[in-house]
Amino acid sequence: MRAKPHFAFFDEGSKKEIRRATLKAVAIPGYQVPFASREMPIARGWGTGGLQLTLSLIGKTDVLKVIDQGADESVNAVSIKKLVQETTGVQTTDQTEEADLIQSRHRIPETPMTKDQILVLQVPMPEPLRPVEAREYMTKRMHSEDDYSGAWLMLFEQIVKYGKTATAADHPVYVNGRYVMAPSPIPRFDNPRMHQSEALILLGAGREKKIYAVPPFTNVESLAFEDYPFAVESFKGKECQLCGSAHVFLDELIDQKTGEPVYQCNDTSYCMEQLNSREKVEVESSYA
Amino acid sequence: MHEEPILKVRNLRKQFGPGCSQCTNLDSNRLEKNYCTVCGTVYAVRDVSLDVYPGEILGIVGESGSGKSTLMQCLYFDTDVSSGEAYINTPVLAGFNVFDLSSQQKRSIRNHDYGMVYQNPVHGLKMNFSSVGNIAEKLIAAGNRNVGNMETTSKRLLDNVHIPLHRMKEEPRNFSGGMQQRVQIAKALSNNPPILFLDEVTTGLDLSVQANVLDLIKRIQRELGISMIVVSHDLAVIRMLADRTIVMLNGEIIEQGLTDQVLEDPQHAYTQQLVYSLL
Numbered sequence: 001m002r003a004k005p006h007f008a009f010f011d012e013g014s015k016k017e018i019r020r021a022t023l024k025a026v027a028i029p030g031y032q033v034p035f036a037s038r039e040m041p042i043a044r045g046w047g048t049g050g051l052q053l054t055l056s057l058i059g060k061t062d063v064l065k066v067i068d069q070g071a072d073e074s075v076n077a078v079s080i081k082k083l084v085q086e087t088t089g090v091q092t093t094d095q096t097e098e099a100d101l102i103q104s105r106h107r108i109p110e111t112p113m114t115k116d117q118i119l120v121l122q123v124p125m126p127e128p129l130r131p132v133e134a135r136e137y138m139t140k141r142m143h144s145e146d147d148y149s150g151a152w153l154m155l156f157e158q159i160v161k162y163g164k165t166a167t168a169a170d171h172p173v174y175v176n177g178r179y180v181m182a183p184s185p186i187p188r189f190d191n192p193r194m195h196q197s198e199a200l201i202l203l204g205a206g207r208e209k210k211i212y213a214v215p216p217f218t219n220v221e222s223l224a225f226e227d228y229p230f231a232v233e234s235f236k237g238k239e240c241q242l243c244g245s246a247h248v249f250l251d252e253l254i255d256q257k258t259g260e261p262v263y264q265c266n267d268t269s270y271c272m273e274q275l276n277s278r279e280k281v282e283v284e285s286s287y288a
Numbered sequence: 289m290h291e292e293p294i295l296k297v298r299n300l301r302k303q304f305g306p307g308c309s310q311c312t313n314l315d316s317n318r319l320e321k322n323y324c325t326v327c328g329t330v331y332a333v334r335d336v337s338l339d340v341y342p343g344e345i346l347g348i349v350g351e352s353g354s355g356k357s358t359l360m361q362c363l364y365f366d367t368d369v370s371s372g373e374a375y376i377n378t379p380v381l382a383g384f385n386v387f388d389l390s391s392q393q394k395r396s397i398r399n400h401d402y403g404m405v406y407q408n409p410v411h412g413l414k415m416n417f418s419s420v421g422n423i424a425e426k427l428i429a430a431g432n433r434n435v436g437n438m439e440t441t442s443k444r445l446l447d448n449v450h451i452p453l454h455r456m457k458e459e460p461r462n463f464s465g466g467m468q469q470r471v472q473i474a475k476a477l478s479n480n481p482p483i484l485f486l487d488e489v490t491t492g493l494d495l496s497v498q499a500n501v502l503d504l505i506k507r508i509q510r511e512l513g514i515s516m517i518v519v520s521h522d523l524a525v526i527r528m529l530a531d532r533t534i535v536m537l538n539g540e541i542i543e544q545g546l547t548d549q550v551l552e553d554p555q556h557a558y559t560q561q562l563v564y565s566l567l
Contacts, residue, residue, distance in 0.1 A: 145392045149429040157421045159435050160457060226434045
């Protein structure tokens with residue numbers, strides 16, 4: 001006999017504890033709140049932090065969307081969606097506008113999010129100072145003393161060695177002018193989209209047992225030197241081969257036949273939406 | 289002529305252990321060397337008071353375990369003091385006992401007003417960051433956010449301490465001990481601190497490198513007028529560098545005066561022994 005799982009997998013006590021940590025995180029923007037990360041049916045490092053946030057927040061009427069590196073159909077996203085659906089019975093969707101709760105790994109959806117939505121990001125490495133200081137009690141002290149020379153030093157080293165900041169993803173940000181935060185491995189392209197975001201952004205690191213948050217309408221500033229201003233990835237003159245969108249984050253693929261690089265929307269549901277809306281226009285015009 | 293000391297230390301005490309009724313009144317008779325035989329509390333630094341004047345080099349000598357390094361660590365806020373006061377004579381800090389300030393303020397003093405050169409470069413440098421980066425770290429901590437500016441300053445400093453510029457992007461772990469020490473000195477000097485601490489900087493270096501480093505320190509003092517506290521157990525180093533000298537034994541100052549005076553005409557039995565042991 002199979003026991004019926006509790007709603008949203010967790011017992012109520014666990015949800016309460018995670019929500020309490022979340023509230024604290026929202027109250028102190030960018031501050032990493034430690035929490036008792038639960039054992040999950042997926043392995044740590046596969047999105048358990050995000051999953052725990054999702055499960056503790058989700059209600060019966062909510063609609064869930066899960067993305068993995070911009071894709072709704074990747075194995076990890078589908079598995080997480082299934083787990084949440086089986087234990088809660090909530091509806092899932094691919095459409096950013098329809099979702100109440102969006103759990104994501106490595107991307108912020110292209111469609112702008114609203115104040116009624118919550119974005120949950122999965123975080124492998126919540127500590128932006130870890131590469132310079134291995135000891136947790138030291139990094140905690142550095143945060144408390146507002147000593148972020150280490151985070152700046154890493155960028156300085158990259159500039160000295162490569163002539164530019166070489167952070168492909170996870171470029172550190174100042175939140176609300178106080179805490180330096182790892183924005184999770186989102187591309188630099190998504191950093192400015194955290195700034196004054198309408199939606200609440202929650203970040204969960206299951207393996208590192210930390211929850212932190214960017215409340216709505218909070219200043220998020222990427223670290224940058226005066227003479228090396230922050231720059232997002234540039235896709236100038238390139239557009240999606242499927243939907244033709246420019247000004248979005250594009251993946252570079254190699255065309256197997258020609259060997260030439262081609263570009264495609266990283267956010268699959270956004271791309272699909274563009275295609276559908278175009279098709280709709282085509283259909284309407286051809287019938288008319 | 290009347291001069292105000294740039295660094296004034298009064299009754300600095302550092303003890304390891306809670307102390308007991310036998311030793312809390314600090315009656316030296318009850319202590320064996322610097323620890324209490326009853327409760328085992330170590331009195332590493334006992335009621336040390338000293339003044340450092342602008343542009344002078346103050347030498348501190350003493351045997352191993354006499355409290356020299358602990359004193360330096362206390363002054364540089366690497367460890368907390370048990371009691372005592374220190375005043376730094378800068379416009380912002382005048383009148384404040386710096387030991388009472390918050391850790392954030394202490395960090396700001398370290399970043400702006402202090403430079404430190406440790407005996408072991410591992411403590412003062414980040415071994416897996418480039419030499420330029422190491423120097424920039426101190427500049428960044430002091431609020432500099434301009435890469436070009438910091439690179440220029442770092443290059444000038446590395447040139448000053450005779451590090452070949454083609455190696456400036458290399459990590460200090462690839463350097464010899466003497467080179468590491470010179471990078472550390474460059475780092476300590478990067479934002480022209482009024483006070484520089486040198487803890488056994490030449491210990492473990494061979495003689496020619498030692499001479500190089502000493503030359504450098506002497507030149508820095510002459511050209512930049514930086515006040516320094518030099519800790520060493522090597523009397524030759526002290527004789528060459530220091531204007532005034534303090535002799536420490538078991539956590540206490542037992543003798544102080546002009547360096548020549550202390551070395552030529554030692555008064556305390558221990559100092560006499562120390563001076564006459566010099567080969």
